[in-house]
Amino acid sequence: MDWDKLRIFHAVADAGSLTHAGDVLHLSQSAVSRQIRALEDSLGTTLFHRHARGLILTEQGELLFEATSSMVRKLDTTAARIKDSEEHVFGELKVTTTTGFGTMWLVPRLAKLYERYPDLKIDLMLEERVLDLPMREADVAIRMKEPSQQDLIRRRLLNIRMRLYATPEYLAKAGTPMTVEELGPHRLICQAPQTPQVSSGAVLSQMLLAQNMTSTLLVNNYFGVLQGVLSHVGLGVLPDYLTADFPNLVRVLPDIESGEVPVFLAFPEELRTSRRVAAFRDFVLEEIQAIRKNQSESDGAISIRG
Structure with a gap:
């Protein structure tokens, strides 16, 4: 033919x-x-x-x-x-992850990756939909659950939890709630439970919304929640990995948190020898290890499994 x-x-x-x-x-x-x-x-x-x-x-x-x-x-x-050259990493790499993790954690760190590999071209797709890696919709995925697709190489990067945070400025003005019952006068910033997100985050948001708080701000992604918190709008439900980049955030109600959420990096078996994939994977692991080192003694430390 x-x-x-x-x-x-x-x-x-x-x-x-x-x-x-x-x-x-x-x-x-x-x-x-x-x-x-x-x-x-x-x-x-x-x-x-x-x-x-x-x-x-x-x-x-x-x-x-x-x-x-x-x-x-x-x-x-x-x-x-x-x-893929043995001496040089270059070319296009299609990466997919969630909007929250991509905008709040990955993108701010990419300057370091480009400094190391200036000829790398990254096509970053931020969406909650799980792209089909074996069908090459993306080369690498970082997801908040273990991929179920076959013929994938996967590695657990870290475990995260959703917690309640605020700025010192907001708490100085509105007061610091000491119990769930004291949340009523405060403004809650979170994703609506029906918004696509990890189930444990939805459960936590649903529990907090049930406290009949006076005012709420619902945003359809964690980046919007973060901006609301940083602007002193209220108390926000956010993933704990943010404490590495925003150390001034104050954790509110330390006993309140979501269930543990595993974060996995995955790529097709056929890309096992790709230097672009290996370079990206190693970079992400290095950044996570740096967080572990810097926050190993803090309440906001994240659990890393390698």
Whole structure:
């Protein structure tokens, strides 16, 4: 089977349009159309339903697109391995993690990684949806639960808990509650329990919201909660790893906290030898070990497992 025709078919199937595929391939629409018809003739089947608004794959086209997609992923992986040098780390690395961990912990530390590897290109995807690593939606994932997908190399990075924090300025103005019953006059900043988040954080927020506090601020991610706390808006439910970067935060009601949340780093088995992946993994582990060293004697220390 002619690989060039398969390459053009894959581009058309991916774009859903002869014109858009031609733009990607730098070919005219008529040239793309001829190649598709030639492929259909060689296979003796129709690969697309043609509509005024675009092209839709037939059942046979779906089967072929699945095969070409697998081929493209394997070629991308092979190209990545070829580009990885024993002496030099460079190229693109797709990393995914949650919005909170990415914005509050990872991004502020990336300057150090770029200083070490200035030619590294990181595509950072911050979302609560779990991306499919074996399907190469991302190369590396940092998640607040152990990945369930097969063929992944995984490592537990740390364990975190959600706790209640405030600034000294807020507490000086509003007072420091000593019991849960004293939370009523305070303003609570947290994610709504139904917002996508770790279940233990949702449980803690739900318990605190049940205290009938006078005022609340609900934000759909922990970065927004952090900004509210730092602006002295109220008491915020935040992950304890933030105490490393914001040592002035005061923990309120030390007996109140969420259940333990494991944080895992994972990547596909096929990227085991990738130097980009190894460089990123080692950097994250070094940063976590630095937190452990700096906070081993504080209440906000995080539990590390290696």
